Amino acid sequence: DGGITQSPKYLFRKEGQNVTLSCEQNLNHDAMYWYRQDPGQGLRLIYYSQIVNDFQKGDIAEGYSVSREKKESFPLTVTSAQKNPTAFYLCASEGSVNVLTFGAGSRLTVL
Amino acid sequence: GENVEQHPSTLSVQEGDSAVIKCTYSDSASNYFPWYKQELGKGPQLIIDIRSNVGEKKDQRIAVTLNKTAKHFSLHITETQPEDSAVYFCAARFDNFNKFYFGSGTKLNVKP
Numbered sequence: 001d002g003g004i005t006q007s008p009k010y011l012f013r014k015e016g017q018n019v020t021l022s023c024e025q026n027l028n029h030d031a032m033y034w035y036r037q038d039p040g041q042g043l044r045l046i047y048y049s050q051i052v053n054d055f056q057k058g059d060i061a062e063g064y065s066v067s068r069e070k071k072e073s074f075p076l077t078v079t080s081a082q083k084n085p086t087a088f089y090l091c092a093s094e095g096s097v098n099v100l101t102f103g104a105g106s107r108l109t110v111l
Numbered sequence: 112g113e114n115v116e117q118h119p120s121t122l123s124v125q126e127g128d129s130a131v132i133k134c135t136y137s138d139s140a141s142n143y144f145p146w147y148k149q150e151l152g153k154g155p156q157l158i159i160d161i162r163s164n165v166g167e168k169k170d171q172r173i174a175v176t177l178n179k180t181a182k183h184f185s186l187h188i189t190e191t192q193p194e195d196s197a198v199y200f201c202a203a204r205f206d207n208f209n210k211f212y213f214g215s216g217t218k219l220n221v222k223p
Contacts, residue, residue, distance in 0.1 A: 004154075031209070040120065042200060042213035043155075050209065058210070090154055098143050098204060100211065102154030 003027065006091050006103035013078070013085065013110050021076045021106045023091035029101070031094040032074040036060060036087045037105075043090065049074055078108060086110045113138040115203050117214025125222050130191050132217045134201035135183040141203040141212075144184045146175060149198045149216075158199075159186070191221045 004025045013019045025032065031050050035043040045058030049068040063082025068074055078085045088107050092100045114137040124130050136144075142163035147155035161168045161175045161184065168175050172191075177184040188195055201214040 006154075035213075040215060042115070042117070042215045043211075044213075045210055048209055056209070092154075097206070098145065098160070099157060100145075100147075100155075102147075102156070104152070104154050 004091055004093055004101055004103035006089075006106050008106060009104065011106060011108045013108060015110060016080045018077055018079050019108065021078070021089055021091075021108070023074045023076065023103060024072055025074075025091075025093045025101075025103075026072065027093055027095055027101060028071070029093035029095045030071070032068070033092045033094070033100070034058075034064075034066065034074070034076045035090040035092065037090055038087050046076065046089075113141055113203055113205075113210075113212040115201060115212045115214045117201050117217060119217060120215065121218045121220070123220045123222065124191050126191060126193060128191055130188045130195070130219055130221075132186045132199055132201070132219070133183060134185070134203075134214050135181075136203040136212070137182065138203070138205065139179075139182065140205045142206055143204045144175070144177060145202050145204075145211075146186050147200045147202065149200065151197075155200055188219075191219075193221050193223050195219060196221045 007022045033048045034046040047066040049055035065077045091103045117134045145160035148158045149155040174187040198216045202211045
């Protein structure tokens with residue numbers, strides 16, 4: 001089954017710690033995205049990557065970092081510099097133009 | 112940049128009734144408007160989309176209408192069923208530009 005796998009589904013972090021959220025796709029898509037979802041708000045773009053070894057900041061990139069060393073993988077690191085990291089994080093890839101396929105999401109809670 | 116507003120934030124209907132969710136956008140250059148459905152604990156899934164050269168598109172019980180002049184587009188669900196209960200997001204995008212701009216979401220509750 002082709003799709004996007006995000007892990008872990010739930011993650012707890014202590015203040016001051018960095019955490020990395022995994023996103024893997026087997027759809028052979030070039031473009032990948034990370035979104036943050038907060039209650040009552042739309043999806044906000046953190047980072048996106050159109051090709052391997054290239055990525056661009058989205059609207060809320062501060063406190064986050066990414067890498068794109070392989071086409072299949074686009075991990076997101078939430079650093080200690082992110083002031084309010086508790087949120088639901090969604091990874092997506094784009095195959096046919098304009099069609100986003102989302103993963104099931106990762107819920108990060110800061111203790 | 113683009114700004115997408117979505118209304119209402121919550122919508123409760125009786126099973127069998129119709130539901131309408133509305134979005135407005137600010138950038139007249141936007142030319143692609145998808146709608147996503149997000150079930151509890153899952154990622155959003157594309158349910159229908161429309162391009163700016165089309166005024167209406169239908170897929171069984173779901174339809175989307177677009178008014179380019181007024182810069183608004185709407186999702187219509189007829190004969191609603193309990194499994195339609197979810198959060199629905201609209202979005203806007205300009206071709207060849209990587210950002211999708213999402214509305215804030217509408218929580219639809221279909222009462223049996």
